[in-house]
Amino acid sequence: MSTSPATDSPTTSTARDYTVRTSYTQGLEEMRAAHKVLLEVPFTPSEPERGYNMRSLHVDLTAMKVTEKKVTQQMKDLFVGGRGFGLWYLWNATTPATRWNDPENEIVIAPGPIAGITQYPGTGKSLVVSISPLTDIPIDCNVGGYYGPLLKFCGFDAIEIQGKAAAEVVVVVDGPRGVIRIEECPLEPPDSHVLSEIFTHMYATGPEDYKNVSVVSAGKGSDHSYIGCLNFSFWDLRRKAARLKQAGRGGVGTVFRDKKLKALVVRGPVIKADLNHVADRARIQKVGSVINKEIHDLDSSQCNMRRQGTAHLVEVMDAYDLLPVKNFQYGNHPDTKNIASWVWDKRFTQGIPDGCWYGCTMSCSKGADGHVVKTGPYKGDVVTVDGPEYENAAGLAANCGIFDPDWLLESNFYCDTYGVDTISFGTLCAFVMECWQRGILNAERTGGLDLTWGNAEAQMELLHQMARGEGFGVIAGKGIRQMKRIFAENGWGDPKLMNDIGMEVKGLEYSQYQSKESLAQQGGYALTNKGPQHDEAWLIFMDMVNKHLPTFEAKAEALHYFPLFRTWFGLNGLCKLPWNDIEPANNAEQAEPAKVPEHVHNYCEIASGVTGIEVTKEKIIEQSEKVYNFQRIFNLRRGYGKREHDWPPYRSVGPVTVEEYESRAERYDKQMREEIGVDPEGKTTEEKIAITRQYREDRYSKLCDAVYKRRGWTTDGVPTVATLEKLGIALPELVELVKQHGG
Amino acid sequence: MGADPGAPPAADRDTRLAVNGEPLDWREGMTVRDVLQAKNYVFKLLIVTVNGTLAPRGSYDDFVVPAGADVKVVHLISGG
Numbered sequence: 001m002s003t004s005p006a007t008d009s010p011t012t013s014t015a016r017d018y019t020v021r022t023s024y025t026q027g028l029e030e031m032r033a034a035h036k037v038l039l040e041v042p043f044t045p046s047e048p049e050r051g052y053n054m055r056s057l058h059v060d061l062t063a064m065k066v067t068e069k070k071v072t073q074q075m076k077d078l079f080v081g082g083r084g085f086g087l088w089y090l091w092n093a094t095t096p097a098t099r100w101n102d103p104e105n106e107i108v109i110a111p112g113p114i115a116g117i118t119q120y121p122g123t124g125k126s127l128v129v130s131i132s133p134l135t136d137i138p139i140d141c142n143v144g145g146y147y148g149p150l151l152k153f154c155g156f157d158a159i160e161i162q163g164k165a166a167a168e169v170v171v172v173v174d175g176p177r178g179v180i181r182i183e184e185c186p187l188e189p190p191d192s193h194v195l196s197e198i199f200t201h202m203y204a205t206g207p208e209d210y211k212n213v214s215v216v217s218a219g220k221g222s223d224h225s226y227i228g229c230l231n232f233s234f235w236d237l238r239r240k241a242a243r244l245k246q247a248g249r250g251g252v253g254t255v256f257r258d259k260k261l262k263a264l265v266v267r268g269p270v271i272k273a274d275l276n277h278v279a280d281r282a283r284i285q286k287v288g289s290v291i292n293k294e295i296h297d298l299d300s301s302q303c304n305m306r307r308q309g310t311a312h313l314v315e316v317m318d319a320y321d322l323l324p325v326k327n328f329q330y331g332n333h334p335d336t337k338n339i340a341s342w343v344w345d346k347r348f349t350q351g352i353p354d355g356c357w358y359g360c361t362m363s364c365s366k367g368a369d370g371h372v373v374k375t376g377p378y379k380g381d382v383v384t385v386d387g388p389e390y391e392n393a394a395g396l397a398a399n400c401g402i403f404d405p406d407w408l409l410e411s412n413f414y415c416d417t418y419g420v421d422t423i424s425f426g427t428l429c430a431f432v433m434e435c436w437q438r439g440i441l442n443a444e445r446t447g448g449l450d451l452t453w454g455n456a457e458a459q460m461e462l463l464h465q466m467a468r469g470e471g472f473g474v475i476a477g478k479g480i481r482q483m484k485r486i487f488a489e490n491g492w493g494d495p496k497l498m499n500d501i502g503m504e505v506k507g508l509e510y511s512q513y514q515s516k517e518s519l520a521q522q523g524g525y526a527l528t529n530k531g532p533q534h535d536e537a538w539l540i541f542m543d544m545v546n547k548h549l550p551t552f553e554a555k556a557e558a559l560h561y562f563p564l565f566r567t568w569f570g571l572n573g574l575c576k577l578p579w580n581d582i583e584p585a586n587n588a589e590q591a592e593p594a595k596v597p598e599h600v601h602n603y604c605e606i607a608s609g610v611t612g613i614e615v616t617k618e619k620i621i622e623q624s625e626k627v628y629n630f631q632r633i634f635n636l637r638r639g640y641g642k643r644e645h646d647w648p649p650y651r652s653v654g655p656v657t658v659e660e661y662e663s664r665a666e667r668y669d670k671q672m673r674e675e676i677g678v679d680p681e682g683k684t685t686e687e688k689i690a691i692t693r694q695y696r697e698d699r700y701s702k703l704c705d706a707v708y709k710r711r712g713w714t715t716d717g718v719p720t721v722a723t724l725e726k727l728g729i730a731l732p733e734l735v736e737l738v739k740q741h742g743g
Numbered sequence: 744m745g746a747d748p749g750a751p752p753a754a755d756r757d758t759r760l761a762v763n764g765e766p767l768d769w770r771e772g773m774t775v776r777d778v779l780q781a782k783n784y785v786f787k788l789l790i791v792t793v794n795g796t797l798a799p800r801g802s803y804d805d806f807v808v809p810a811g812a813d814v815k816v817v818h819l820i821s822g823g
Contacts, residue, residue: 098756300798302787303821313821319785541786541818547763578786581821588790588797594819 017060017239018349018369022381024194025201027187032202036184038169041066045269046155049277051113051610052076057156057180059171061259062103062163065567066180071122071157074739078729082112083140083570084627085158086129088189090138093162096637100133100251101258103163108160109216114610116276117359119288120602122575124149124357126232129574132530134225134424134479135507137635139250139530142570144356144365145232145243146214146618149573150175150268153275153405165260172203172265185262186332191219192231193417195263197241198237203265211235212271214347215242216264221418223468225477227509228253229421236367238352243367244386245356250508251479251535252629254418279612287417287602288359295361295582303581307350308341309364310390310577315340316444317394321664322514324399326453327430328503328651329660331514335403339393342367343405362578373408375460376467378417385413394512395426400433401453402463411459417551420468420477423533425466427509428480429459431502445470461660480504500650506531506640513569514651517667517695518544521563526648529560536563542594555590556706565595567624570609579603592600626729629711629719633734636718636741643704643717654696658685660691668692685736718743747813756811769810775803788819 046053058067071085079088084107091107108129111221117123120544132139135224151159161171167180168190190196196215204213205221215233222228230253231244247253274281283725299305304312314336317323321331321558348366356365388408396411397403415422417591418545438450443450448471449458449465466472473487475555488495503510508531515521521544524537539558543549549558569576584598591597600617607615615623635641655661660683661668672688676695678689708715712723718741737743760769765789770777775791775798778784790807791798792815798806808814 316786319783538820541820544765544785545818546816580819581817583788587799587819593790593817596819 009273011206018238018384019353020370021383021636022378023240024197028198028201029184031198033185034185037181038184039064039180041065041180043068043155043178043180043400044085046274047277048152048157048214048318049278050612051188053152053155053157053322055156055175056089056110056158056160058162059182060163060392061161061165061169061182061261064182066182066393067573069482078626079630080113080547080571080623080627081157082110082115082125082127082337082573084109084630086127086140087138087627087631088231088268089158089160090129090631091634093160094131094298095321096639098131100131100136100255102406104161105131105524107161107252107255107259108150108158109148111152112573114116114606116149116152117278117284117606117610118271118273119281119359119613120578121291121355121360121362122357122578123573123606125575126247127332127570127573128252130250130252132252132508133254134251134481135531137506137530137638138572138631139252140631141230141249142535142575143232143247143589144232144234144245144460144575144723146268146357147216147232147264147266149271149283149357150214150266152481153271154266158279159264161259161261161264163259164417168260169197170263170265172267174203174267176267177270182335186510188262190217190257190262190419191311191417192217192244193242194417195412196231196244199265200233200242201233203267209267210557211237212269213265213267217262218256218419219417219462220467221415221420221477222253223258224256224474225466226479226482227249227418227421227424228255228257228419229478230256231416231419231575233249233355236352239349239367239369242382243356243365245365246416248421248423250530251421253421253722257419257638265344277401278610280609283604283609291578291582291599291602294584295578298303298585299582300364300554302583305364305577305581306343307348308345309354309366309671311388311393312341313390314393317390317414319515320545321517323396323511324514326401327399327501328510328514329433329434329657330663333398333403336398338403339397339405339408340397344388346410347405351373360575362582364577366407370415374406374410375457376414376464383413385409386416386642388412392422392425395423396429396459399426399430399512400459402456402459403454404456407460408455411456411463414460414463414467414733418463420466421473423511424479424505424509425463426512427503428476428483429462429482432476434464434501435487435493435498438493438497440487440498445490445492446722469725479507480509495572497656500656503649503651504532505648506645506683508532509608510652513538515540516654518670519699519703520549522648522653522700523555523559524562525652525708526549527646527704527707528563529628529635532648532652536566538562552702552706553710555703556710557705560710561595561621563601564621564624564628568603568627569618571623571627574603585716585722626727629723630729631735632713632717632719633737637737641717642741643708643715646704646717648700650693650697653700655689658689661689681740716742752758758766758810759806760810760812761813762814763816769808769812773808775806775808775814778808782816784816784818786818786821788821790817790819791815
């Protein structure tokens with residue numbers, strides 16, 4: 001290793017130090033020489049027409065076989081692309097008995113028909129689908145970086161990875177050369193910040209070609225935990241670095257490493273403006289130029305995404321009592337100022353186009369350069385940290401009581417390079433710290449780790465243990481659901497308390513928003529298909545602050561529209577952020593400003609312009625509803641997907657403990673008096689907690705009734721045959737399945 | 744016809760206003776900015792109406808809120 005400006009000319013230096021980082025390419029030739037080609041298959045590169053190549057790639061790592069598959073018209077009609085294609089391929093590849101680590105489980109990566117255009121921001125996303133080791137149901141992740149679009153421009157709408165290799169392999173799709181290779185690669189370390197740099201250099205033809213290479217990798221943390229994530233690289237021309245974006249949720253990195261995949265590499269063509277060969281480019285350019293001007297003119301007075309990324313939300317969430325603090329017990333903290341946006345405004349290198357795909361003027365993939373690593377195997381190295389984004393600041397820092405920006409960069413860096421999901425790690429770390437607080441864990445049980453709130457060094461050691469496959473880190477890496485079981489079996493704590501404070505639904509850890517005071521958001525988390533990730537619905541402001549959802553029916557309508565609208569981004573390879581993290585100047589004058597109607601119109605224009613098929617705002621919902629219901633039925637096929645699986649931990653609904661209640665006693669007492677109709681005077685805190693709980697859980701149950709009804713499901717949460725017929729997805733196997741469950 | 748649920752009760756209309764249906768003490772010369780500060784509404788993607796009239800974003804420091812006003816502060820969705 002050496003630490004120097006990451007330049008191709010050793011004599012060049014720069015005034016700024018954002019290119020100074022430790023290099024990991026020494027020994028590259030030795031690593032390359034150790035590669036053994038296991039399979040080499042030629043293919044005919046092609047470019048998509050109107051967003052589709054009409055073929056995909058299937059890789060069987062057990063049989064060492066690569067097959068091209070036809071994308072059918074039915075697939076396009078029913079599933080559109082992206083997440084829809086992923087779910088359909090996974091459905092066909094697996095059986096109800098398939099477990100996450102069975103060879104037939106797949107990792108499917110599909111970009112979607114719009115992905116890869118360069119005239120509109122946020123259009124380079126890939127969707128990753130697999131059966132999750134955490135949830136035992138399909139997980140889907142929306143991720144930036146160049147892999148998906150470059151794969152598409154090599155000629156494939158999706159790649160399925162199935163089977164397990166006998167040794168560590170890399171699967172390389174080289175579009176310009178028209179060849180797919182599977183190579184044994186024994187020497188490269190698996191950690192992502194190292195491997196992405198090595199493979200970018202190894203598979204590019206030279207420095208000018210780095211930008212045409214993308215690497216998908218995980219890391220040592222994925223080897224020994226169920227919360228592994230995937231890093232998708234994109235070459236940062238200014239920094240001269242392989243930056244990383246994460247397919248974070250549900251353990252897709254764990255599945256990846258279980259298949260003995262060290263990396264997927266794609267080498268694509270030079271990106272040009274119309275590789276998608278769209279139906280009407282002018283139509284896309286027209287709306288693209290409008291939103292790009294909006295971002296240019298308005299971002300600095302709105303969300304300031306171009307300088308701070310999603311980290312702009314840290315102090316906002318704190319101000320509204322929504323920032324998770326100490327395992328979601330509280331919603332704000334006086335030390336939030338130490339990790340707030342103004343800190344990151346200074347730490348992020350400014351003035352660099354930080355888009356994770358070409359043409360993204362929102363440019364929110366911020367990077368903190370020059371971090372000197374303090375712990376672990378990379379101690380002393382100088383690295384660029386990708387982020388922190390809001391979720392990392394909230395989860396790794398505030399939720400664990402760690403309000404120190406340097407430690408946040410440290411944990412953010414190691415989570416990424418180890419291939420560990422920052423959200424799950426933050427939430428499970430908060431859980432074990434609360435278990436420590438309540439005596440469920442102690443030094444004997446953790447092997448000496450002192451998990452006191454705010455102990456950043458212990459948090460890092462927990463993460464390093466996870467990566468080394470040692471000690472308590474291995475237990476923690478199994479996720480909160482498994483920890484609750486293990487702790488209960490050991491007799492370490494009250495199972496009921498652990499269920500109340502263990503922030504997971506369906507086995508997936510919560511992302512980082514307090515939902516206690518928003519019933520709609522309680523549903524927005526727990527009524528999701530994959531588990532509590534905010535990318536389906538974020539309704540807290542609309543419900544808790546605006547008071548726009550006063551009835552169960554209004555909440556149910558929001559829990560119908562927003563999850564479906566947002567599902568559509570994942571079908572098409574789009575980022576959600578340009579939808580509503582920038583707002584047109586006249587948005588306030590629109591009838592439904594929360595939906596940002598002008599931007600919805602833009603998406604209709606883009607989809608129509610790419611595919612040549614007219615897409616209306618109604619069709620957006622219709623397309624999503626097919627896939628959303630299909631995913632619900634997929635859960636059903638695997639033994640889940642019913643009302644009992646949609647029940648949240650009480651910590652997400654209301655105050656569990658005495659100190660939690662008393663910290664907001666005025667609020668809860670007022671609600672008891674005005675909403676429940678009970679006078680809190682003279683009651684003990686325990687009595688008030690019980691009354692509040694009964695009321696809130698009853699309301700959550702009524703919310704389920706309303707949402708299921710709106711979605712066309714039975715009271716047990718099963719899509720009905722009539723719903724499938726209405727949506728045009730009454731495939732015999734789906735109909736038979738829902739009928740078995742009363743649908 | 745019943746009272747507007749967003750407005751303060753008649754007896755309080757000289758001293759209070761309603762923000763998203765919740766009461767807030769009013770004072771002479773109170774502006775939209777003052778209301779936002781009193782409620783700790785720090786988020787930037789807001790739509791503010793005062794008695795149904797839109798308060799443009801650049802006007803918050805000067806837009807005076809009368810006693811008894813029904814103020815709606817719509818927070819758009821961001822992040823998340």
